[in-house]
Amino acid sequence: HVNESEFILEVIDPVTAEPATDGELVLTNLGRVGSPVIRYRTGDRVRLADGNCPCGRSFRRLPGGILGRLDDMLIVRGVNVFPAAIEGVVRRFATIEEFQIEVFRDGELDEIRVLVELDDASGVPRVREALRASLGIRLEVAAVPVRSLPRFDLKARRVVRR
Structure with a gap:
């Protein structure tokens, strides 16, 4: 209130x-x-x-x-994307231990790749579809080995520019 x-x-x-x-x-x-x-x-x-x-x-x-x-906002193909919105979707999947958002250039546009720690990469399509349904854009999603992404004691730095 x-x-x-x-x-x-x-x-x-x-x-x-x-x-x-x-x-x-x-x-x-x-x-x-x-x-x-x-x-x-x-x-x-x-x-x-x-x-x-x-x-x-x-x-x-x-x-x-x-x-x-707002200064955390990313613009991907003309759509405002907030890392917190990505986190909200990713955290719905109990099998994902950690994740990281990579922002990279593809020609003139920024693109996003979401790296998720999964034991079984077969869950990637469900994560990709949940992100698309929630955010309204297609994002690249890739599985990485569990415990391979950095861990942070305080505020996590989950957005990485490549």
Whole structure:
């Protein structure tokens, strides 16, 4: 929930700055007198839900919280692709231990290859189809041996430019 007695919340298309339900979070703080924050573009990608929450509150909600950073966005064949969206699909497959997103150039365009750690490469077509269905684009998916991708103690660096 967003406490709308303290903030004016907007969600805008990051390119056109027009109102949107899925886009960049913009905040105006209503309680700061000395240094007001007016229409602060956070760079965070959110999805807005209006209407009453099942808990009974009438404040607007951001289901899923912050979905990612706009500066994490990749553009593949003219389509905005967020690494967090890829992760959301990949994590549905319990057999995938780790994954990595490779961004590479094919002529003038960026392409994406998703490397997934799988014991059995026969699962690759299901992962590829789930990504296509969710993101609306075809991505290359390749199986790599389990424990072959880097592990990270803090924030994982899963996007690699080749």
